[in-house]
Amino acid sequence: MKKSCVLVCGGAGYIGSHTTVELINAGYDVVIADNFSNSDMGAVEGVRKITGVDIPFVEVDCCDLEAFRKVFEQYEFDSVIHFAASKAVGESVEKPMLYYRNNLLSLMNMIDLMREFGRHNIVFSSSCTVYGEPDKQPVTEQTPRKPATSPYGNTKQMSEDILRDAVAATEGLKGIALRYFNPIGAHPSALIGELPRGVPQNLVPYITQTAAGIRECLSVFGDDYPTPDGSCIRDYIDVVDLAKAHVAAIGRMVENRNDENYEIFNVGTGRGVSVLELVNRFREVNGVELPCKIAPRREGDIIAIWADPTRANTVLGWKAGRTLDETLAAAWAWEKHVRGIE
Numbered sequence: 001m002k003k004s005c006v007l008v009c010g011g012a013g014y015i016g017s018h019t020t021v022e023l024i025n026a027g028y029d030v031v032i033a034d035n036f037s038n039s040d041m042g043a044v045e046g047v048r049k050i051t052g053v054d055i056p057f058v059e060v061d062c063c064d065l066e067a068f069r070k071v072f073e074q075y076e077f078d079s080v081i082h083f084a085a086s087k088a089v090g091e092s093v094e095k096p097m098l099y100y101r102n103n104l105l106s107l108m109n110m111i112d113l114m115r116e117f118g119r120h121n122i123v124f125s126s127s128c129t130v131y132g133e134p135d136k137q138p139v140t141e142q143t144p145r146k147p148a149t150s151p152y153g154n155t156k157q158m159s160e161d162i163l164r165d166a167v168a169a170t171e172g173l174k175g176i177a178l179r180y181f182n183p184i185g186a187h188p189s190a191l192i193g194e195l196p197r198g199v200p201q202n203l204v205p206y207i208t209q210t211a212a213g214i215r216e217c218l219s220v221f222g223d224d225y226p227t228p229d230g231s232c233i234r235d236y237i238d239v240v241d242l243a244k245a246h247v248a249a250i251g252r253m254v255e256n257r258n259d260e261n262y263e264i265f266n267v268g269t270g271r272g273v274s275v276l277e278l279v280n281r282f283r284e285v286n287g288v289e290l291p292c293k294i295a296p297r298r299e300g301d302i303i304a305i306w307a308d309p310t311r312a313n314t315v316l317g318w319k320a321g322r323t324l325d326e327t328l329a330a331a332w333a334w335e336k337h338v339r340g341i342e
Contacts, residue, residue, distance in 0.1 A: 006077060008032050010034055010039075015083055017043040018240055026251070031071070035084070037086070079250050082106070085155070089300045111163070128179050128181045130145050130157045134146070176265065183236075186239065187330070193331065193335070207278075212341060231275035236273055238327040245265070248316045
């Protein structure tokens with residue numbers, strides 16, 4: 001017996017592809033929509049191989065309202081997950097208008113079409129960047145949102161506000177914003193993983209590409225932060241664990257278990273790991289050489305942040321399960337698969 005159908009926008013992307021797998025594993029039907037701005041058909045094919053399901057796919061830009069409307073006309077679904085956004089902190093500082101236009105318009109189009117077609121449930125992919133530079137750790141959902149340190153973080157704050165206000169103004173519309181911490185890793189099958197176009201903006205794909213010889217040297221941006229080893233501290237969450245949080249969020253709304261029509265959850269492990277600690281763990285777990293140098297601080301980076309995931313654990317019924325070592329081993333297995341390394 002199939003559960004309801006979910007539209008996954010940005011479903012060919014890194015988190016979207018893993019979430020699609022977990023939705024199908026949980027018994028949902030899925031339709032993927034993506035414009036391949038930072039992904040390709042290989043991820044969709046990988047998902048189909050893992051699940052054995054010929055998942056419907058539509059190539060569409062969510063910022064194109066009329067093209068996007070056709071997806072709503074063609075497919076019956078009650079829930080949507082919105083991953084369709086540009087996501088690199090550094091790039092957003094260099095190209096703010098790209099980020100404001102893409103990230104905000106795609107969400108507003110989504111909400112307008114949901115209201116027009118009577119679709120009820122939306123999970124929004126938010127980010128711990130909404131907390132800015134927090135005064136104390138770990139952060140809870142009640143931690144004050146501070147001014148964002150990048151246009152990317154600002155779009156996530158604004159998107160949360162747009163969703164909150166739309167839910168308040170629309171009878172029957174329910175939303176959950178998941179504030180991710182730092183997703184890393186790959187599916188244990190090594191058939192899908194993080195494969196950014198061009199030079200990676202995120203740490204782990206840069207690590208794996210350096211280990212594979214694609215990049216000459218890994219740059220660690222700053223070793224003079226007020227942390228134990230001088231490098232930034234983050235909460236690294238396995239992408240499969242993160243994907244399962246989306247399934248829990250959809251289930252909460254579909255089964256009408258939500259306390260409010262708009263809810264927020266932190267999705268992290270609750271443990272802060274420094275950049276240098278992560279680099280050294282990768283070396284040890286995978287037994288590989290990893291050329292590394294210290295580079296100047298990067299604009300937009302905060303010093304440290306990690307989650308208090310208690311609310312997600314207790315209310316959403318979700319908890320991170322994979323160890324950091326398992327996650328780093330999976331990331332390397334994926335990179336080797338992509339590069340044809342034995």
